[in-house]
Amino acid sequence: MRNLGLCTDLYELTMAQSYLYEGKTGKAVFSLYVRKLPENRNFLISAGLETLIKRIENFKFGEEEIRYLRSLGLFKDDFLDYLREFEFDGNIYAIPEGRIIFQNEPIVQVEASIPKAQLLETMVINTIQLETMIASKAVRSYLVAKGKKLVDFGFRRAHGLEAGILAARASFIAGFDGTSNVEAGRRFGIPVVGTMAHSYVMIFDKEEDAFRAFARLYPKNAIFLVDTYDTIEAVKKVVKLAKEGVPTVGIRIDSGDIVKLTKEARRILDENGLENVKIIVSGGVDEYKIKEWLDKGAPIDGFGVGTKFITSADAPYFDIAYKLVEYEGKPKYKLSPGKKTFPYKRQVYRYYKGGKMAYDETVKWGEEREGEKLVKLYVENGKLKEKLPSLKEIREVVIEELNKLPEEFKDIYRRCEYEVKIL
C-alpha cells in the first residue's frame, strides 16, 4: 500500500505543526460517533475498523509527500522531519465490527499525542463512515429478504473503485451472500457471482444461441438473462433448451413488472418440471422493492442489489464527527449550537431485557457498570493487541446481533429511537 500521509485535510497538518511549535503534545482522546441517525435507519452496523487499522499503519510520509509539503511554503524543516518519522504509537479503542450501534456511541476513539491524533481525523471519519453506512444500508435488505440470496451488483455505480470494493466487504458483513466485484472477491475472499449481460444476448443471432453458448462453458452457473427482448418468450425458450438437456440453473429478470413476470415465469417453469430452476431479480432492487415483491408473493430466489445500496442512496452520508473529548486527562467540550459534544474517553454498556437490547449507557472510561461492554482496546502503543476477526466471523456477529435487536427496530418503514444514556 502506498503512503497515506497526505490523505488528510490541510488544516490537520497546519494544526499539528502549531501544536508542536507551542509544545502542545499532551495525550488527547478523539471520539468518532454519529450524532443523529439518518431518517431511515433505526440502528447502524459498525464496520470499517480493519480497513482503518491497516490505513493507520500506512499513514506515513515518504520523500515524495515531504517534497510536496515543502513546496507549499507552510512547513518548517523540523516539522517535515517529524512527519518523515511519523508512526502511530497511540491507542485505538473501538466497538467491534458487526456490532449494532446507535447515536452518540464512540465507534472509534483515538488516544495519542495530540498532533498524531489530529492528523488522522480525516481518514478516520472517511473510512468508518463508508463501511458503516453501507453495512447499515445492506442489512436492511437482509432483514426483509426472508433468507433469499442477496448479491452485491453495485460496483459500477459506487463512488469510485475503492468504494465499490469496500462496499462489497461491508455488504458481506451485513448478510449478503456474494458479490459481482472480482477485486473484492480476491481481496476479501467473498464468493463472486455473475450471470450475463444484455450485450451478451444481443451478440448472438438468436437469444437461445446465447443461452446455449453460456451453458456450454458454465454448466453449473447457467443463469440466463431473459429480459433482453421479451421476457416470457425467453422463458419459453429456456424451457425448450432445458428439455433438450441444456444445463439450466436459473433465469434473471432485470426489468419490467417483476411480480407479474416472476409469477408467470415460475408457472411456466414449474409446468414443465423445472421446479429447481431459480429466479433471480435485479435492476433497481432495494429493501423496499424486496419487501414489496415478496409480500406480493413474487417467487424470487435471489436478488442482485445494486445502485441504491452501494450509494446508500436514501442516506448517502452520516452526521458523523471526530471530536476532541479529552486532553491531558481533562474533559473537553464544544458548545456550538446543535453540535454539543460529550467529554471523556468512554465505554458503552449495553443492557438487555428478555434477551433483547433494552438501552445503552455511555460512561467515562474506567467507570464500572453492570452492562455488557462494547468498547475494546484494539491498538495499544501502536501495536495491534486484539486479533481482528475474519469477515465470516463478523458476519456471524451481525446475525447474532440482529437476534437481540427488538423487532420494531427491524421494520424498514418504522422509525424507532433507541435509548442511549449519556452519563
Added chain:
Amino acid sequence: MRNLGLCTDLYELTMAQSYLYEGKTGKAVFSLYVRKLPENRNFLISAGLETLIKRIENFKFGEEEIRYLRSLGLFKDDFLDYLREFEFDGNIYAIPEGRIIFQNEPIVQVEASIPKAQLLETMVINTIQLETMIASKAVRSYLVAKGKKLVDFGFRRAHGLEAGILAARASFIAGFDGTSNVEAGRRFGIPVVGTMAHSYVMIFDKEEDAFRAFARLYPKNAIFLVDTYDTIEAVKKVVKLAKEGVPTVGIRIDSGDIVKLTKEARRILDENGLENVKIIVSGGVDEYKIKEWLDKGAPIDGFGVGTKFITSADAPYFDIAYKLVEYEGKPKYKLSPGKKTFPYKRQVYRYYKGGKMAYDETVKWGEEREGEKLVKLYVENGKLKEKLPSLKEIREVVIEELNKLPEEFKDIYRRCEYEVKIL
C-alpha cells in the same frame, strides 16, 4: 498504479471467455450515456475522462490476478493467457471533459473487439459516473456563489479516500477555487487551503491564545474559527487581537444562524476598521444554502462546501448505462421496458441560437451535419491521439460552456429539459 484487471464484475470475465470460445471477437461499440438526468440537474458537466484513460492503460492482469481467477475454477488456461496479455488496443471516443452534456448523449464510446470492450464496462461506468456526478453537483454552487470563493471541504465524508481525491478534481473543474484535500493538491496541483478545527481552539486555555498561536505560525493564512464557544464574543476577541497587531486574514463560522452571525460579525469588524478581514462559512453548505444566505444579504466572502456536494447527496447516482450499440458494423438495440437503447456509434451535434445552446442532435457516426461536433476520437488503436488538457484548461472550458447555457438552465430551483434529438 496497480493492475486494475480485477476491477470488473465477474460476468464481464465469463462473457469475455465465452465470446472467445464462440469465436465472437468482432468489433463492438459500447456507448456510455445517462438515460435521464436526475430531478435536480438541468445539465451535466462531462468529467473523468483522463482518470478513465489512465485506468484503461492499467487494466492488466498480473500473476496474482491470474492466480486468483484460476482458483475460481471458471476459466480455461487459454483464456487466462489472453488476460495475461491483455492490452487495450481499441478506440475511445468521448465528449471532452468540461463540456455541458445532457440525457442520451454518448459521453464515452468504446470501440474494440467485443471481449475487450465488454471487460471494461464496470470500470468505465464507475469512473465517468463519479467525476461527472460531482462536477455536475459542484457547478451548482458555482452558479449561485456570485464570484465568492468556493473550497472543497468534503474529503472526510466522501465515499472513500479515492472518491474524495477524485471529487476534489471534479469540483476544481467545476469552478471551485481550492480543496482541503492534501493528496488531491499533490496529485492534481489544485490549490490547498485550510484553517483550524474546533479541537485546536479547545486545546488552548483561552480562545485568543489559539488564534495568537496560529497567526504566529501562519500570518498569511490567519483565518480564525470563531464558533467553538460564542461566535460574537470570539469575533470581538479577533478585533482585539488585530488591534494588537496580530495578523488577521479572516474568520470562519461553522454553525449557528449564518445570516445573523455574518452580518453581526461584519458590522463589528467594519466598525473596527477591519474591512479587509474575510468571512468564511462552512457546515452544511450546499447550493441552496449559498443562494439563500447571499439572497438575504449575508456578507460572506467564501464557502467551505462539504458533505452534500461530495456525496452528490440529492442525486447520489445516475441512471447511467454502457450499452452495446454496434457489432461488426450492424446496429444493436435492446427493447426492455423503459430501457430502450439507440443503436450505432454516434456523433453529437450542437446548435446555438444567439450564442446560446439551442438543441443537440445525436446521429450515426460519419453522418455529416451543420452543428458543432462534441465527440472526439481520443484513443486510436490503444494509443492516445488527442492531447489531454490540463485541469485549468478544463475549468476554462466549463466557464465558457456556462456562458453559452441558456439562463433558465442555471436556475437551481427550476427543472428544464434540453432538447436532444436522436436521429
